[in-house]
Amino acid sequence: MAGNGEPISEAEALEQLRQTDDQSGQYYAAWWLGRMRSRHPEAVPLLLAALRQRQPRDVGAGVEHNAVARNAARALGKIADGRAVSELLVVLDDADDGLREAAARALGELRAVEAVPLLTRRLASGPDVAGANRSDSPRLQEPCEALLEALGAIGVAEPDVLAVIEPFTGHGRPLVRSAACRALLQLTGETAWADELLQLLQHPQLQVRRAALMDLGAVGWRPALEPIRRTLAENSLKLIALRGLVENGSGSASGSETGSDDEAVLMAMDALL
Amino acid sequence: MTAASGDSRLAADRIRAFELAGSAEELVLATRRLIACDDPLATVPHLVQVLGFNNPGAAVAAVDGLIALGPAAVGPLLANLDAHNYGARAWAVRALAGIGDIRGLDVLEDALATDVGPSVRRAAARGLGALRLESLSVEERQQVRERCLAGLESGLGDGEWVVRYAVAVGLEGLALPLPPGHPHSDRAEASLGQLLDPEREDTLVVRLRAGVALKRVNAR
Structure with a gap:
């Protein structure tokens, strides 16, 4: 029973995704294809079909179809095939904010410049509206973290984009502040945003420290090496953050040549194994 | 007293x-x-x-x-x-x-091969390259190293990048004390070569670590 997380082959995953009776099978198959970054010619068309399987939002019922669609959106981001962009842009305006969140992250992974106007439009009302608490759930009106992270990843550093992001650095939730600083640091390279993230590494809540670790890793901010080492968090997360410093860092080597900066980060990683 | x-x-x-x-x-x-x-x-x-x-x-x-x-x-x-x-x-x-005590060898081998947690497998991989063999006879060293190497070679196929990273660190630790041309060193270098190859290893940081390991082994 594939839905229980047992290993399956690529052919089985495609078959599981093609059928529509067993949604837990589809859910698992969509995840599997993304995780394996499947290059099979049928993978992207089937994932797009699963994404179109989404339903109008019906609070309290029928979330199963959208769970499949969410995993399909995530997988399309991981496979990073440009054919997915136009459908993901449509999903960015879906009524289901969980789907909007998955689509935003996928568009960020796809570096889809076409998504920037839509992403900024969803955030333009600022922390008090887009970033307001919902009355019916602990979530915000918009999936702010995902939208902000996507803008940072896509990399369009126009003044109007920066102006939409900046107010979120004062949001009441530290995780949103962290996402906004991450995006601004990626877009501008200004140290002030890194300093905010370094502060968050010392936040009393572990969840916030974890987010700041991931954000500094995503930016690849090399001066964060020592603060990351000292952060009170699991070694597993510090290793992911340090991997980010090596792979995303400015001045990072491509291919197999390593500079002395790289080697310092690698030695810090060795000590965390 | x-x-x-x-x-x-x-x-x-x-x-x-x-x-x-x-x-x-x-x-x-x-x-x-x-x-x-x-x-x-x-x-x-x-x-x-x-x-x-x-x-x-x-x-x-x-x-x-x-x-x-x-x-x-x-x-x-x-x-x-x-x-x-x-x-x-x-x-x-x-x-x-x-x-790094050899009495831990069974546990480390088993952990790298079978543990469900990547954090356990990565610690075991590092440990298999860091056992202290000085007090053993030459034959015993050979046998222990043979087992460590076999475990690390199997770890090359681990699905988690962090475990393969630790395998690179383990292979470096195992090869460094050996003289160039030693059969175990040759095997460790061949495995590191596999982790360095973009066709076979898709995670950049793993390839970089394997590159550092080979550089050090070649400079010994």
């Missing part, structure tokens, strides 16, 4: 404080104090006990303390391995990997 009995009394006091620790923070402090009182026989069983408390701060302190105690900690660690307490087992593997 007087000093020794003074230490024992100190240890006894601190063990009592440790047993009375009521909060997570108190336990971390009490664990650090236990480590500081340099009385392995009295403190090791308590440090091993800490690994099963689901208190990461205290467990980190206990693992550091057990590694510092070295071989004296290995017997109690092996005797108290708890197959049913996943977290405790993970910390014990980390301690054994850090100590």
Whole structure:
């Protein structure tokens, strides 16, 4: 029973995704294809079909179809095939904010410049509206973290984009502040945003420290090496953050040549194994 | 003699404080104090006990303390391995990997090959390249190294990048003390070559680490 997380082959995953009776099978198959970054010619068309399987939002019922669609959106981001962009842009305006969140992250992974106007439009009302608490759930009106992270990843550093992001650095939730600083640091390279993230590494809540670790890793901010080492968090997360410093860092080597900066980060990683 | 009995009394006091620790923070402090009182026989069983408390701060302190105690900690660690307490087992593997005593070989081999937790497999991989073989005869060294190498070679196919990263570190540790051209060194270098190859290894940081390892092995 594939839905229980047992290993399956690529052919089985495609078959599981093609059928529509067993949604837990589809859910698992969509995840599997993304995780394996499947290059099979049928993978992207089937994932797009699963994404179109989404339903109008019906609070309290029928979330199963959208769970499949969410995993399909995530997988399309991981496979990073440009054919997915136009459908993901449509999903960015879906009524289901969980789907909007998955689509935003996928568009960020796809570096889809076409998504920037839509992403900024969803955030333009600022922390008090887009970033307001919902009355019916602990979530915000918009999936702010995902939208902000996507803008940072896509990399369009126009003044109007920066102006939409900046107010979120004062949001009441530290995780949103962290996402906004991450995006601004990626877009501008200004140290002030890194300093905010370094502060968050010392936040009393572990969840916030974890987010700041991931954000500094995503930016690849090399001066964060020592603060990351000292952060009170699991070694597993510090290793992911340090991997980010090596792979995303400015001045990072491509291919197999390593500079002395790289080697310092690698030695810090060795000590965390 | 007087000093020794003074230490024992100190240890006894601190063990009592440790047993009375009521909060997570108190336990971390009490664990650090236990480590500081340099009385392995009295403190090791308590440090091993800490690994099963689901208190990461205290467990980190206990693992550091057990590694510092070295071989004296290995017997109690092996005797108290708890197959049913996943977290405790993970910390014990980390301690054994850090100590490098060959009595831990079975556990490290098994952990790299079968443990469900990447954090345990990565610690085991590092440990398989860091066993202290100086006290063994030449034949025994060969046999132990053969097993470590076989385990690390299987680890090349691990699905988690961080485990393959640790395999690169383990292979470096295993090859560095060997003379160039030694058959085990050649095998380690061949495996590192596989981790360096973009066709076979898709994670950049793993390739970079394998490159550093080969550079060091070639410079020996």
